Amino acid sequence: MAELMYWQGILRAHDEEMARDPLVFAMGEDIGVAGGTYKATSGLFAKYGEQRVIDTPISENSYTGIGVGAAMLGARPIVEIMSVNFAWLAMDQLMNNAAKIHYMSGGRIRCPFVMRVPGGTAHQLGAQHSARMEKVFMGISGLRVVTPATPRDAYGLLKSAVRSDDPVVIIEHESMYNLKGEVPDEEFFTPLEGVEIMRPGKDISIFAYNISVHWALDAAQKLASEYGIDAEVIDLRALKPLDRAGIAASVRKTHRALIVEEDEAPVGVGSEVIAIINEECFFDLDAAPVRVHALDVPIPYNHRLEKAAIPNAGDVVAAVKKMFGR
Amino acid sequence: MDATDQKRLLREMLFARRFEERCAEAYHERQIGGFLHLYPGQEACAIGVLEKAQTGSDYVVTGYRDHIHALKSGMDPKALMAELFGKEAGCSKGRGGSMHLFDPDVHFMGGYALVGGPFPLAAGFAKVIQLRGGQEISICFLGDGANNQGTFHETMNMASLWKLPVLFICENNLYGIGTAIERATVEINQYKRVAPYGIEAAQCDGQDIDIVMSHAEKAVNYVREQRKPYFLELMTYRLRGHSMSDSGAYRSKEEVEEWAQRDPIGIYKRRLVEAGVVTEEEFHAMDKAIQDEIENEVVRYAMECPEPRVEDVARYVYTEGGNHHG
Ligand SMILES: Cc1ncc(C[n+]2csc(CCOP(=O)(O)OP(=O)(O)O)c2C)c(N)n1
Ligand SMILES: [Mg+2]
Numbered sequence: 001m002a003e004l005m006y007w008q009g010i011l012r013a014h015d016e017e018m019a020r021d022p023l024v025f026a027m028g029e030d031i032g033v034a035g036g037t038y039k040a041t042s043g044l045f046a047k048y049g050e051q052r053v054i055d056t057p058i059s060e061n062s063y064t065g066i067g068v069g070a071a072m073l074g075a076r077p078i079v080e081i082m083s084v085n086f087a088w089l090a091m092d093q094l095m096n097n098a099a100k101i102h103y104m105s106g107g108r109i110r111c112p113f114v115m116r117v118p119g120g121t122a123h124q125l126g127a128q129h130s131a132r133m134e135k136v137f138m139g140i141s142g143l144r145v146v147t148p149a150t151p152r153d154a155y156g157l158l159k160s161a162v163r164s165d166d167p168v169v170i171i172e173h174e175s176m177y178n179l180k181g182e183v184p185d186e187e188f189f190t191p192l193e194g195v196e197i198m199r200p201g202k203d204i205s206i207f208a209y210n211i212s213v214h215w216a217l218d219a220a221q222k223l224a225s226e227y228g229i230d231a232e233v234i235d236l237r238a239l240k241p242l243d244r245a246g247i248a249a250s251v252r253k254t255h256r257a258l259i260v261e262e263d264e265a266p267v268g269v270g271s272e273v274i275a276i277i278n279e280e281c282f283f284d285l286d287a288a289p290v291r292v293h294a295l296d297v298p299i300p301y302n303h304r305l306e307k308a309a310i311p312n313a314g315d316v317v318a319a320v321k322k323m324f325g326r
Numbered sequence: 327m328d329a330t331d332q333k334r335l336l337r338e339m340l341f342a343r344r345f346e347e348r349c350a351e352a353y354h355e356r357q358i359g360g361f362l363h364l365y366p367g368q369e370a371c372a373i374g375v376l377e378k379a380q381t382g383s384d385y386v387v388t389g390y391r392d393h394i395h396a397l398k399s400g401m402d403p404k405a406l407m408a409e410l411f412g413k414e415a416g417c418s419k420g421r422g423g424s425m426h427l428f429d430p431d432v433h434f435m436g437g438y439a440l441v442g443g444p445f446p447l448a449a450g451f452a453k454v455i456q457l458r459g460g461q462e463i464s465i466c467f468l469g470d471g472a473n474n475q476g477t478f479h480e481t482m483n484m485a486s487l488w489k490l491p492v493l494f495i496c497e498n499n500l501y502g503i504g505t506a507i508e509r510a511t512v513e514i515n516q517y518k519r520v521a522p523y524g525i526e527a528a529q530c531d532g533q534d535i536d537i538v539m540s541h542a543e544k545a546v547n548y549v550r551e552q553r554k555p556y557f558l559e560l561m562t563y564r565l566r567g568h569s570m571s572d573s574g575a576y577r578s579k580e581e582v583e584e585w586a587q588r589d590p591i592g593i594y595k596r597r598l599v600e601a602g603v604v605t606e607e608e609f610h611a612m613d614k615a616i617q618d619e620i621e622n623e624v625v626r627y628a629m630e631c632p633e634p635r636v637e638d639v640a641r642y643v644y645t646e647g648g649n650h651h652g
Binding site: 025070144190 | 385387416417418419420421422426428429430435436438439440443445446447448449450451453454455456457458476477480481483484487488641642643644645647648649650651652
């Protein structure tokens with residue numbers, strides 16, 4: 001098992017899929033000659049040429065639409081939007097066409113389209129480069145939305161997304177491209193549905209995804225060593241569709257739930273997970289579920305304000321302590 | 327073109343007219359719901375252009391005024407009418423409706439409600455043709471109003487930059503719903519708007535099918551041989567309101583009357599009668615036969631075939647096996 005960085009996992013998935021199928025191609029701003037903003041497509045231009053590693057003009061909606069059209073004819077485009085903030089401009093093609101084409105054609109046309117978006121709040125990039133859009137994507141019928149938290153899943157989710165006949169949005173994280181982790185040497189596919197238990201525990205379920213998985217794991221360690229609380233950390237990983245059974249199974253075991261998300265709270269992963277818990281296993285709860293989330297503000301530039309706006313492991317520890325009356 | 331083909335074309339235009347008129351009746355009887363945009367007055371555009379394309383092989387896409395483009399692409403009128411009636415036997419299994427007709431078997435790639443949405447899809451089809459090294463072309467029919475969308479400019483730029491084999495047909499009917507073209511657009515000659523993108527273009531009468539066909543033949547051949555985009559503007563007029571809910575109060579009686587004199591069916595019929603290809607009697611017999619066929623075969627079929635099962639409402643959101651995992 002090799003240790004790879006997150007970006008290297010994504011690159012390896014591209015390379016394997018492009019080598020396998022001549023109708024897999026990549027497009028996006030600066031992904032070709034320049035090698036990609038986060039290096040996730042570096043070297044592919046030299047290997048596969050400009051027909052399949054396409055540097056696009058800055059026209060998010062229409063190059064997304066070109067990818068969607070190509071997918072409708074059976075190609076498997078991997079479209080990179082340079083930053084999730086710019087995906088707002090591509091929402092028309094993503095939401096009105098990609099997400100709906102299979103349904104509104106009565107299943108006659110498939111759209112095996114992949115959109116990769118570096119998302120999240122990096123460091124001091126300001127309000128227009130710090131959006132988290134998971135709440136938007138996960139609210140759209142017909143899309144699949146996945147969020148890799150590790151290099152293994154950055155690789156494995158892209159592999160599965162390319163093979164899936166559904167449109168898939170992969171939300172990566174701008175602060176995680178250099179994260180290291182083990183990736184199997186042999187070909188590997190991460191399922192596009194289902195949660196993963198990252199740390200088993202019996203006292204409380206902490207639900208997280210993408211970067212917040214790491215906050216949750218840090219918090220769980222501290223809760224165990226300093227407070228004797230044994231937290232189970234669940235990587236939701238697939239935000240659309242959410243794994244209702246997987247969420248409920250953990251809550252039935254621990255009887256407590258906390259959701260930690262990088263996104264601001266009104267309308268989002270936290271509210272959705274709590275709704276699922278209410279619907280699936282309300283009477284298994286020993287305490288009201290709690291969510292830890294970003295403040296409802298455009299992300300500020302100032303580093304102290306930015307830090308205050310985004311949750312961290314300490315916030316998770318504090319919230320859990322409060323739940324246990326410590 | 328020999329007399330048999332001329333008669334066939336006349337019949338196709340007349341069939342299109344009667345089909346749309348019958349749709350209007352069914353709408354008033356509430357057998358067809360939703361938005362319904364009909365094509366009378368513009369028949370020579372879709373029928374003339376597609377007469378010169380390789381229907382069934384070339385890919386065709388358009389907006390919401392899509393019935394006749396679908397028929398001329400090879401869709402069965404029964405499957406079309408059944409779709410309008412919301413039936414399971416419809417071309418989109420009753421999930422699409424008038425604005426979302428699909429028939430991938432004959433490469434009719436849809437029917438879209440968002441103005442300007444199909445531009446990039448058409449370029450995406452062309453991208454796949456290019457990757458596969460095929461001889462097909464992609465044909466995109468849209469209105470004058472659509473050219474004020476960003477997707478128009480973005481797609482023209484990329485289609486030209488990447489030498490994508492797309493034929494853009496602009497059916498300029500002088501209005502976008504109730505807004506006259508000169509009140510919305512500085513350059514009212516649409517074919518001039520693609521010059522900055524290095525795309526060859528022409529404008530011609532869209533009411534005389536012989537003129538449409540001669541321009542379409544050149545345009546289709548250009549795209550097929552040169553493997554790059556072309557833009558053809560057809561000057562036309564819709565004789566009905568924008569949709570069934572439009573009174574058309576924004577157009578003067580004189581204007582509508584003037585264009586009614588240039589009805590494409592009237593123009594072609596007069597020409598064929600003068601040339602001795604058809605007689606008045608034959609024309610009336612043809613008309614009667616068409617109306618009988620529409621009533622007894624097409625409408626009856628649409629009325630009698632079953633609706634989708636309510637249990638199937640969530641079918642087609644995802645493809646079967648869309649959760650890929652190796
Ligand atoms: C993105 C979007 N904006 C607005 C509308 C509402 N709308 C439907 S048709 C139409 C006019 C389009 O005019 P044109 O492109 O000239 O086509 P025509 O109907 O004349 O054939 C408008 C504004 C829409 N469907 N989609
Ligand atoms: Mg118009």
